[in-house]
Every structure is written in structure tokens, then in C-alpha cells.
Amino acid sequence: MTRASNRPPVVPPEAALPSYLRAGYTLRSWLLTTDHKRIAILYLVSISFFFLIGAIAAALIRLELLTPAGDLLTNDGYNRAFSIHGIIMVWFFLIPSIPNTFGNFLIPLMIGARDLAFPRLNLLSWYIYVVAGLITLYVVLSGGVDTGWTFYTPLSSVYANGAVVAAILAVFISGFSSILTGLNFIVTVHKLRAPGMTWGRLPLFVWSHYATSIIFVLATPVLAITLLLVAAERLFGIGVFDPALGGDPLLFQHLFWFYSHPAVYIMILPALGVISELITSAAHKRIFGYWFVAYASIAIAVIGFFVWGHHMFVSGQSYYASAIFSFLSIAVAVPSAIKVYNWTATLYKGDIELNAPLLYAMGFIGLFVAGGLTGLMLAMLAIDVHVHDTYFVVAHFHYIMVGGTVTAFFGAMHYWWPKITGRLYPEAWARASALVILVGFNVTFFPLFLLGYEGMPRRYHVYPESFQVLQVISSCGALLLAAGYLLPVAYLGWSLFRGAKAPANPWGATGLEWTTSSPPPKHNFIEQPVVERGPYDYPISDPLSRSND
Amino acid sequence: MTEQAAEEPFHDTDRQEQADRLGMLVFLASEIMLFGGIFAATMALRIQHPQDYMKAASHLRLALGTANTAILLTSSLAAALAVEGARSGRSRWAARALAAACLLGTAFLAVKGYEYAGEYREGLMPGTAAAHFSGPLQRLFMDLYFLATGLHAFHVLTGIVLMLTAALNRTALHDRRAVLIGNVALYWHLVDIVWIFLFPTLYLAGVP
Amino acid sequence: MSIAVRRLLLAWIGLIALLALTVGLAFLPLGAAKPAAAYLIATAKAALVLWYFMELRREGGLPRLAAGAGFVWLSVLLVLTAADFLSRN
Numbered sequence: 001m002t003r004a005s006n007r008p009p010v011v012p013p014e015a016a017l018p019s020y021l022r023a024g025y026t027l028r029s030w031l032l033t034t035d036h037k038r039i040a041i042l043y044l045v046s047i048s049f050f051f052l053i054g055a056i057a058a059a060l061i062r063l064e065l066l067t068p069a070g071d072l073l074t075n076d077g078y079n080r081a082f083s084i085h086g087i088i089m090v091w092f093f094l095i096p097s098i099p100n101t102f103g104n105f106l107i108p109l110m111i112g113a114r115d116l117a118f119p120r121l122n123l124l125s126w127y128i129y130v131v132a133g134l135i136t137l138y139v140v141l142s143g144g145v146d147t148g149w150t151f152y153t154p155l156s157s158v159y160a161n162g163a164v165v166a167a168i169l170a171v172f173i174s175g176f177s178s179i180l181t182g183l184n185f186i187v188t189v190h191k192l193r194a195p196g197m198t199w200g201r202l203p204l205f206v207w208s209h210y211a212t213s214i215i216f217v218l219a220t221p222v223l224a225i226t227l228l229l230v231a232a233e234r235l236f237g238i239g240v241f242d243p244a245l246g247g248d249p250l251l252f253q254h255l256f257w258f259y260s261h262p263a264v265y266i267m268i269l270p271a272l273g274v275i276s277e278l279i280t281s282a283a284h285k286r287i288f289g290y291w292f293v294a295y296a297s298i299a300i301a302v303i304g305f306f307v308w309g310h311h312m313f314v315s316g317q318s319y320y321a322s323a324i325f326s327f328l329s330i331a332v333a334v335p336s337a338i339k340v341y342n343w344t345a346t347l348y349k350g351d352i353e354l355n356a357p358l359l360y361a362m363g364f365i366g367l368f369v370a371g372g373l374t375g376l377m378l379a380m381l382a383i384d385v386h387v388h389d390t391y392f393v394v395a396h397f398h399y400i401m402v403g404g405t406v407t408a409f410f411g412a413m414h415y416w417w418p419k420i421t422g423r424l425y426p427e428a429w430a431r432a433s434a435l436v437i438l439v440g441f442n443v444t445f446f447p448l449f450l451l452g453y454e455g456m457p458r459r460y461h462v463y464p465e466s467f468q469v470l471q472v473i474s475s476c477g478a479l480l481l482a483a484g485y486l487l488p489v490a491y492l493g494w495s496l497f498r499g500a501k502a503p504a505n506p507w508g509a510t511g512l513e514w515t516t517s518s519p520p521p522k523h524n525f526i527e528q529p530v531v532e533r534g535p536y537d538y539p540i541s542d543p544l545s546r547s548n549d
Numbered sequence: 550m551t552e553q554a555a556e557e558p559f560h561d562t563d564r565q566e567q568a569d570r571l572g573m574l575v576f577l578a579s580e581i582m583l584f585g586g587i588f589a590a591t592m593a594l595r596i597q598h599p600q601d602y603m604k605a606a607s608h609l610r611l612a613l614g615t616a617n618t619a620i621l622l623t624s625s626l627a628a629a630l631a632v633e634g635a636r637s638g639r640s641r642w643a644a645r646a647l648a649a650a651c652l653l654g655t656a657f658l659a660v661k662g663y664e665y666a667g668e669y670r671e672g673l674m675p676g677t678a679a680a681h682f683s684g685p686l687q688r689l690f691m692d693l694y695f696l697a698t699g700l701h702a703f704h705v706l707t708g709i710v711l712m713l714t715a716a717l718n719r720t721a722l723h724d725r726r727a728v729l730i731g732n733v734a735l736y737w738h739l740v741d742i743v744w745i746f747l748f749p750t751l752y753l754a755g756v757p
Numbered sequence: 758m759s760i761a762v763r764r765l766l767l768a769w770i771g772l773i774a775l776l777a778l779t780v781g782l783a784f785l786p787l788g789a790a791k792p793a794a795a796y797l798i799a800t801a802k803a804a805l806v807l808w809y810f811m812e813l814r815r816e817g818g819l820p821r822l823a824a825g826a827g828f829v830w831l832s833v834l835l836v837l838t839a840a841d842f843l844s845r846n
Contacts, residue, residue, distance in 0.1 A: 108558070187572045190819060192558060225583050229590065232696065237675075248597065316845075320844040571820060577824070578826045581830075582827055589835060625806060741810075742806055745802045753780070
């Protein structure tokens, strides 16, 4: 992490202005802050807390699955464990994970702005998240729900026990936090770019967050109204989704997946943006095909809205609709594949520094490809009928969400740690943890592909003995994965107090965020930056790559 | 004309004004999607049970629905005139137009309340003791009707409060860019547009 | 009366005329075309409100895009959902 900066530093002298961390020490200065960097830290603390709770639920699930008999949890207890795991991990960790922490922290820095367009709205969005989180905690403490994270009707609206309405309310409220964040990002990217920061000079991280924001704003309200209708059915017997009352349960699935499939792209698009930054910085090379990668983000966000029906192939949806959705689902793989090709082409003949962020990024590429290709299999009508609602699906989306998003989250954490905290972390430990996470992840989740293909259905905790070997391997892997996730907590925590002071640009990277001090002052830049170059203005440029300047 | 300084993080008021307006438009896009779920539910019901849907809708009072549409369209005109008034420096005009829009909005709610009362007396309001329906489909239609118009009425109420706030805000009335009044009016127009689509979905669908 | 005010009044007259038209059409024997006509007129009314009252006529591409996005996405939701319901049996 000692490569010298390639460009003449525009870095202000240290201590010229106090850093955002030293702008106030009281609790009040944090809880009433409108500084996007402090709000990002608030989010980081709160999503880490929810990640822990979701992980505890996952640990219960993996412990239970060590034996074929249901001996640790009751049937109902197991249902509640995986429901809590899903609800918390999806809405209280994955959705806000990268956008609300790194997006919040970095977008203004990357485009040369002093803050997001609506700083108070940004703080409000965190408070909305906290209120939703507290209600979720109440749901957990009151015994949870057994609906699964999908809240399918009529289970959720008629038969389910537990605090279903409270759980629905929590997700409903958290949606408004997403909408406000998306709105804020969209307006910020349009109206607060520094002079000279044209669209062709935007870092790809910003492009992918812009695409994510489109989904935040346009998909989330549909989830809100759908959950409201479920609650109305449960509380007042309004039977929009109940066939006995004239409704249609498939309508719920249409509305739910109209949100929840794009929501998968809310989880993965910011991760794709992170990887573009990590790869170019480690290869010291201009991104291969800037515009393709940029527009691929927009394409994923838009096409992602046309594919939801592939969750409903075996539900009684019409065959014609299924065929249309199958075709459209295959189409959405194209922009994702473009990104993978362009990352590898960027690494090709680069001046590669095999640092910890790059290890995470390469792990991401491998896991994302595995998760994406199995997703293609699931988009095929005939294969889906065979593996629908089996561990194959569980393995597929964990490769995308955990192998993809969480790995990228850790990669981002290492790459921007010096900028956020002003400290350097121990590189050897970081590389070791990247490897442990990669191995632990695959040991945990690869067996699930095999189990699913052999017919192990999801959401069962009693299973035939022939499945036990693979289940035990998976549970052992989960232990390794947990160790891999805890390791960075230890050494990053250590570096907060004992780590060497970080220079403004420890990676020799070209983004605007590296031109200000580490950590940045309250309003990011001492003088308004003026942009004259593209985002990846590294010495090695690829002759094949179209100039993006 | 009062020129305010730009607020953080903006450098100039032009940018800030554009950002505020864009923010409102993006918010309205998400509002449209919020009503989208209800439109999808009515569409599904109408496709699957066209006859029952029409029969159920025929119990609504088309005359009152039409009157309310006219009232809301006119209040939108008043809101647009308020923006025009503020821009041309006639702040009293702007305040009066906003007040007129609020009054028309209140009239809309009054008519709606009168309609609700009538439906309650006819036993068409679900969840009440007097409720009696010809079948589950009529009940489901009325459920959706109350959900849709209730959610819309909530937005009408919000819009009235926002316009009142703007009408009482001296700075906003004298702002020749009409930033606040303009954005409040945008919100009001969207409430109008939602109703424009609820009208054929609920009322016109009942004409045999 | 300024041109701007006159323009708004004309838009309002257009809206009320369309309202009268859509109510009138509802009583004609149009059969299956009836809902289509009703929604077409509703779309025209919404367009008038967007163009004149919401002043998209004076806006650049970006605000028009932002204002239109919700309608486009809503139609995606409705069209693909209808694709299932209309072809189920």
C-alpha cells in the first residue's frame, strides 16, 4: 500500500482543516449531523448490527442442519429462523449495505461536491431506517414470523402466526428510507457535479449507484403498496390476494417480484461499481470499454424490471407469460457478462498490484460468474421446473448476494478504509482474510448446488440421511466463513488505533476522492475541484479501449 | 423580489432551484408507482371478472364522481395560476389562487365524504355492521374502491396542507422564481392526475 | 389577461371538454372499445396537465424524463401483469 502517487498531488496540507471525524465529538454532533460522511458511518454501524443478527439466525439454521433429524429447533422455530435471517439480511443489510455506506460517503467526493443535494433528507432517511430496524427488533424479540422473507399469500395473509403485521410494517417503513436515498443520489449526480465533471468522466461507481437509485425510486413503492394490501387482508379481510374472496394470490407474486427482482439488482449493482474501481486501481490501467460498462449498469437496471415472472414459472402463471419472461431473463445476462469481460480485459497486461482489494475483486468475479451462470440455468423454463424451490436456488442467490455483494462490501471496506478512517490496515492480514472468505464461502455454498440438484427442497430442516455429508460440509464451511468475516473486524479495529496514518492517496489512484486529505475535511474539498481528465487516467492505456476523456 | 443565498451544498440558487424541482419530480414518479399496485389490482379483477366488476361499479354515483373530477381539475388550474401570479410579482394573486385551490380541494373531500356516507347507508362500506353485498366480488370491488379513494384522499389532504403552508409563507409568495409554490403545485397536479385515472377505473367502469 | 394565464385557461377548458366527452362516450354502445376510449381520454387529460399545468412545455429533457419515468414504469408493470392474466387459460 505504499505506491507513490502518479500525479502531482493537489493534496491540501494535513491539518489545514480538521477532518470530518474531528468536526465534533459529542453524541449530538453525530446524531444531528447532515454531513454525508458521518451519516455513512451511522449507516455502517447500524447495518453491521443487523448483519450480526442475521448471521446469528444463519448460524442457528446451519447448526440445525448438521443432523437429518430436527433436534435443535422445532418446525416452527426453524421457519422463524430462516424468515428472520431473510428479512434482516435483505432489507436491513444487503439493500442499504453498499449504497448507504460507501455510496453515501463517496458519491459527493467522487463528483467533487460538498455534500449530497438534500443533506437533511439524507439524515431523515437514516432515522427512518432506524425506526424500521427497531420494529424489526421487536418482531425478533416477540418470537419472529414464519412467512419467509417473501411474505407469500395466503400464508402471510391468512395462516401465518406471529407478528406478521409488525414485520410488514418494518419493511414498509424501511422502503421510504430507500426511496429518499435514491432520490437524493439521482438529484446529486445531476446537479452537483464539479465543473468539468462530464458524464463521461464519472467514475463507474457513480454510474452504478445512479442505476441503483432508479430502482430504489421506481420499484420500492410497489413493494410498499403490496405489503399494505397484505396487511389489509390480514387485519380487515380485504381479499385482493385471496381466491375465496375473489382475489388472486398470483397477483401478490407479480407485485412482489416486480419489486423484489429489481431489488436483487439494488443489491448487486453497487457491488459491480465497487469492483470497477478496485480493478482499475490495482491494474493501474484505464478501464476497458468505459461506455459499455457504464451503460451496462443502466441496462441492468432497466431490463431488470422486465424479468420478474421467472420467479413464477411453476406457480400457475400462463405459459405464454412464462416464455416471455424466460426470454427477457436471458437478455439481462448480457450486460452483466459485458462487465465481467471488461474487467478481465482491464487486468490484461496491466501493471497489477496483488493487494487485498484486488483479491476481493477477483474472488467477486469468480463467485459472480458462478452465481450468474446458474441464474441463467434457472431462467430456462424446463430446468427451473426441476430445481425450483430447491437448494439450487438457495445456492444461486447466495453466490450473488453473499459471494457477490458481501465480498464487494469487504473489498470496498479495505480499499476506502484509509480514506474513511485515515489509517492503514495490515496488508498481510487482509490478504489472508480475503482467502479465508473465498474458501469458506465456497465450502459453505457449493454443496448446496449439489444438494439442490439432487432434490433437497429449501426451507425444510428434516432431510434424508443421504444428504447429511454435504450438509455437514456446508455447516463446517459456514464456520470458516464466519471466521473470515470476523478477522477483518479484529485487524481493522486494531488499525483504527494503532494503524499507520494514511496519506491522501495510498493507492496511487486517480479518483477525485483521493485528491483530498484522508480522512476528508467536513466539506470534502478546500477548494472547488475542477476536473480535466477521465476517471481512470492511469499511465497504461489500452489501445483497444475507447478513450473516455 | 427577495433573493436568497444558496444553501449548502449548492453554490448558486439556480442550481438549487433545479435540484429542488428535479427532486420533486423524482418523488412524484415514486408516488405514481405507489398507486400502481392498486391499479394493477383493479386491472386483475376487471380482466378476470368483467361482468361482476361492471355490476359492482354501477353502484357508485357517477354524477358525484364527475363533479369531483371537475372540481379537482379546476383546483389544478388555480394552483397553476398561483405559480403564474408569484412569477409575475403579484403575490396577493398567488395567495388568493392558492386559497382557491385549497377550498376546491376541501370541496372535493366534502363531496367524497358525502359519497362515503351514502355508500355506508346503502350497506356498501365493508367492515360496517350494515354492510351487505351481492357476493365476494362486489365486496372486493368496494374494498379496492375505498383503498384507492382513501389513499388518494390522504394525498389530497397532504396537498391542501402543503398549499396552505405556501399561501401563508411570505417569502414563498414574494419569490419570483416560485420555487416552493411551484413544487407544491407540482404535487397537487399529480394528485389530480391520479384521480384522472381513478375516474375511468372506478366510476366509468360501471356504465353498462 | 396575459398570454400565460390565457394558455392555462384554455388548457382547463380542454380538460373539462374531455371530461364531458369521456362521460358521454360511456353511454354510447361501444362494447369492448369503451374502456380503451376511457383510458385514452384519461391519458390525454393527464398529458394536458403535465404539459401546461406542470409546465413540462418549458422544461428541458431531464425534468421531462423524470416526470415520464413513473408512467413508463407503471405501464411495464401493468402490461406484463396483464400478459399473464389475459393468456392464462
